[in-house]
Amino acid sequence: MMNDTIHPIENRYKTKEMAKIFTQSAKLYRWLRVEAALAHAHASLERIPKNEAEEIDRKANLEFVKLERVKEIEDEIHHDLMAMVRALSEKCEGNAGKYIHLGATSYDIEDTATAIQMVNSLDVLTKTIHRVLKILIKQADKNKKLICVGRTHGQQALPTTYGMRFGVWASEIARHLERIDQIRPRIAVGKMSGAVGTMASFGEDGVKIQKKVMEILAHEFNIPLTPATIENQVIQRDRHAEVLNLTALIGGTIDKIAREMRILQRTEIGEMFEAFGKKQVGSSTMPHKRNPHKAERLCSIARVLKSNIIIGIDNIGLEDERDLTNSANERIIFAENFILLDYMLHQLAQILEWEEFNLQAIQRNLNFTHGAFLAEKIMVDMVNKGIGRQEGHEILRLAAIKARELNLPMKEILIKDISIKDKFTENELDELLKPENYLGSAVSQVENLIEILKKKYQIEL
Secondary structure, eight states, X not given: OOOOOSSXXXXXXXXXXXXXXXXXXXXXXXXXXXXXXXXXXXXXXXXXXXXXXXXXXXHSSTTTSOXXXXXXXXXXXXXHHHHHHHHHHHHOOTTGGGGTTXXXXXXXXXHXXXXXXXXHHHHHHHHHHHHHHHHHHHHHHHTTTOEEEEEETTEEEEEEEXXXXXXXXXXXXXXXXXXXXXXXXXXXXXXXXXXXXXXXXXXXXXXXXXXXXXXHHHHHHTSXXXXXXXXXXXXXXXXHHHHHHHHHHHHHHHHHHHHHHHHHTSTTTOOEEOOOOTTOOSOSSOTTOOOOHHHHHHHHHHHHHHHHHHHHHHTTOOOTTOOSTTHHHHHHHHHHHHHHHHHHHHHHHHHHHTOEEOHHHHHHHHTTTTTGGGHHHHHHHHHHTTOOHHHHHHHHHHHXXXXXXXXXXXXXXXXXXXXHHTTOOHHXXXXXXXXXXXXXXXXXXXXXXXXXXXXXXTOOO
């Protein structure tokens, strides 16, 4: 039975693995573990008894601290982090409770836990992007010699191959993996520095405590978590804005790919289609419709990712040592961008994996201009025949206009032009007007890219 939820993420646009990272339970668990790490750091410096730190550690989990109890306390005191501290204190025996949260401010706990959340999320994205990349590489290899019309400004330009299209997309997707590797160390930063960042509440041990907390958490969560060099009450939000920007960049690539799929699925073009189920409905009123609704969905969600960048950038400018204007919106934008993006990547993978080609339509579109879109090839060869490049350009421009106006094949116009007729035989023109003879290094470029990406990301086809 579907949950009666408000946000579509809850029932429509999520994957279980990514969504799990952003649940309230997962958030509470990370907070508890940061508190446990802080207690152990104090104990390692003999600032609190070791047995009390061990008691805090034993109870700092969801078996003892229930989300429902934390919510009850929060309703009374209106502070979610302190509600967690009190709920944990209730479960700790002896004197352990009085040492919980010692010297820390709320965002020591929250920002350190958020860093763990971000790294976990980037790791999930990395896996999903790898899946998309592998599919793109397979499609590039499979279709590296499938000739089609290349278009610029929405107009037929020159021949290319579907392998080139998939290859360009694969190359861009791979760059996002590089960006994740570059950004991960900048977001994998935690802090334990007190109310304004001076560490005064930890006395002379502030740097040591912060370092020890990050060491403990890095080991526990198996992530590269490092201590901040200098912060105020919060980790500075340029780090988080950069991550949000990355999610929107990846979303932009998905948007581009999906947009091209929509164009290629237009009735008048009809070259490449989303898979369409036997019982699938395209329109509630037009039975014949085969709408690219999955690709349209991706383009639609991409707009959400982009819009959240503005909020992330606004969050950089917190007042003085901090204000709370970032807090409420971050509960929304972090979850939205990561959960929606992972969903988009999974959807893109499914579309790409089951993409259908209409070979007849591809051939039809290659012949649509009756050879006019190969004018550049003829122009280049005209230079070798002694006709200047600019002169050749004008001859072919006029010939293309005439062919279009008279609805005649380009060859029929050219063979009657004295400047062409004297330089080219009919057989030579036939060869020049074959799309397969003007692909340049398209196939070898794709093959080279495939080898580079397979080796770099250890992909087996």
